[in-house]
Amino acid sequence: MQNDIKEVLISEEEIQQKIKELGTVLSKEYAGRNPLVICVLKGAFIFMADLVKVITVPLEMDFMAVSSYGASTKSSGVVKIIKDLDVSVEGRDVLIVEDIIDSGLTLSYLIELLRNRNAKSVSVVTLFDKPAGRTVNLEAEYTGFVLPDEFVVGYGLDYAERYRNLPYVGVLKPEIYSN
Numbered sequence: 001m002q003n004d005i006k007e008v009l010i011s012e013e014e015i016q017q018k019i020k021e022l023g024t025v026l027s028k029e030y031a032g033r034n035p036l037v038i039c040v041l042k043g044a045f046i047f048m049a050d051l052v053k054v055i056t057v058p059l060e061m062d063f064m065a066v067s068s069y070g071a072s073t074k075s076s077g078v079v080k081i082i083k084d085l086d087v088s089v090e091g092r093d094v095l096i097v098e099d100i101i102d103s104g105l106t107l108s109y110l111i112e113l114l115r116n117r118n119a120k121s122v123s124v125v126t127l128f129d130k131p132a133g134r135t136v137n138l139e140a141e142y143t144g145f146v147l148p149d150e151f152v153v154g155y156g157l158d159y160a161e162r163y164r165n166l167p168y169v170g171v172l173k174p175e176i177y178s179n
């Protein structure tokens, strides 16, 4: 698996340090608010697990599975809900946890959906942001790292469902895409 990586962009240590910083900021922001923290599966599951451990205030969690990339490196443009939330967001302070914002299509769809379901507030924390990929105007309230315009894998991010279990984020060798 490591042999398929051309370049490591963000190391495991850098990721863990950044998550601690985000945890400190979010703990202050959500003190006394009992937020509903929503993990956008599958990509965000590792970030979610590390992030909630460094948020020191009471919160609840729920999980939603959406997909628009499939086995491609380009968004299909259609956001498919594979698993919806179990609980109501009505009147809740919602914090969406994402691994990456690229085109912005996934999040613009989710934010609209949760606002329509009458969440009290909807904010986004993303570990990675690729502003060059944007096709809709969208910014997260809290961002870990800004990435160059390259397809990345690792730390939850996949190519055709592989490489999610790498502890760092990197770029694949070009021959991997042609296999």
Ligand SMILES: O=P(O)(O)OC[C@H]1O[C@H](OP(=O)(O)OP(=O)(O)O)[C@H](O)[C@@H]1O
Binding pocket: 040, 041, 042, 043, 044, 066, 067, 068, 069, 070, 075, 098, 099, 100, 101, 102, 103, 104, 105, 106, 107, 158
């Ligand atoms: O800003 P966008 O262009 O919408 O891209 C970001 C989304 O794409 C990826 O999910 P994907 O659809 O690949 O599903 P996955 O999390 O199951 O891999 C990623 O985890 C984000 O949710």
Ligand SMILES: [Mg+2]
Binding pocket: 043, 069, 070, 157, 158
């Ligand atoms: Mg994916």
